[in-house]
Amino acid sequence: MTITVSTARAWDTSALDVQSELWSRASETLDDKRSRFTNRVLDSPEFWRGIGGDAMRRTGDGIGSSAGRLVSSLADVSNATRAGSVNIAAARQYVLDCVSDAQRAQFVIADDGSVTVPPDLYLWIAAEAGPEGAAVAKRVLEENAREHERRIKEALQNLDQVDRDAASALDAAVGGLRANPILASGGGDLSGAQGGVDGALISSGEATAADRARISDALVQAQLTPEQLDAIAQGEAIADMPQKTFDYLSGFYDAVGKDDLLALADQFREQEQAGDPKAGGRLDALANGLLTLSDEKVGTGTETGGYGQVPPSVRELVYHGYEPDPNVERSARDLADIGRLGDLLGEATPGHQPGAELGVEFDRVAAHMADVSNKSGGSSFPCQMAWTTSAPWSSSWISVCGTLIRRGKCSPGSIRTAVRWISIGTVCCCRYRHTIGPMMVPALAGWGVGSMPMR
């Protein structure tokens, strides 16, 4: 027991009432601000529609939800504080009443609640009652003292328990807030609204060098950390990506579209080759952002990545990278764009993997591109047959592709494209613990493609 009589006397629970009232008023004030803000967000489609407005509304909805949690927490903790004040005041008063009772009976009360008979009381009784009466009176007095002591110490223990209970109740009232704290969203240039505008600005062709630098810095800022990439590689999910970051990426890639995405990648690559020290990192970030959006293991707590988050124009390009009918030739531009997309994704940070569904799509593209190589080289080698009859990424299929390309019948462009997609597909396969990784290394090395981005 830590509470003493002097402590109980000193306590002033009116401070808790003040605290309770303050938090109650704060709850009401914040609820008013929350209503004003969320109503303006609700009205915003009247003056701001489209990608940027939608992204702002997603952010605004999240803020409204956070504000609602804070309003509730303030109200709950205010009630808990008021209840704590009442209970502590009652328990404290009981301690003081017990002490007063003992004092009225002429006993001496120590700070820890011990009760003793004062020496002068013994002397007075001895003088009044004589030796035999004094012995009886002494015994009765000491029994009474023990009873007062028991009551006072129990009252102090009760006060201590009520104090602890009040502290626990306060803590429980904000348990939800502590477990799921309100974090500042937005800040800097990361938000869904800004992502949409930035993507549209790139797409418009009106972006200045400063605009591109700012946007690429935002993409760098939006990258997953090495620790998060490690966690994903070990099969863990990331559920705490900031919503603002996710919204920025979603808004940006949706608005920029496939053609301008690839053009931006080309610009970064040219800048890198011209010696710009930041361009390489920006190119990586451009690839990383797309892979992040595609990954089902990346989420914000309310939203997760996935193939559906990949911009439709990119999904369409990937889809056209493999065709149900292998005899239908794709246009040269489609093939070139597939190669450019492969080049871009090949720049992603090592270990940064695509989502499961995007990985499957890559596998299909890789298979089809090998078939394109087959056709372009005029070989009659049954590559497609091997693909359909073998497990994906089996050693036999790789051998088929390798043999096909080693024959020298394929154009260099086709070889590069096929190898690029095969290497990206390998990343997906390794993720699903297929056994192709070790077998790919000698097979690809045998193809004589030195710059293959093997990971």
Place this chain on the structure above:
Amino acid sequence: MDTGEARRFISDAEGVGGEIADVDVEAAADQVRSGLTDSMVAPACSDIARLLNESVEALAASVGAVAVSSSSAVDSYEKTDSAVGAGVRGAGDGSI
């Protein structure tokens, strides 16, 4: 985008963000500490007041960030309105 109305929205958001930042949830913490010395409830109050204050600040910052990013969006829209409109044709209404 109606940029005039959007500017009013931004101004409102800035105002609300500032008003939220002004909400004081820690003012009574010292009084509780001195009024309930050696209690368990006093440090709990202080700890909770800090948590609430951080939450209020985060909320104010979030609302402020919406104002900042929306302002930037309006600036960019006004800068490249026709081109940006073309860039988001997919949105269906030609606005952002």
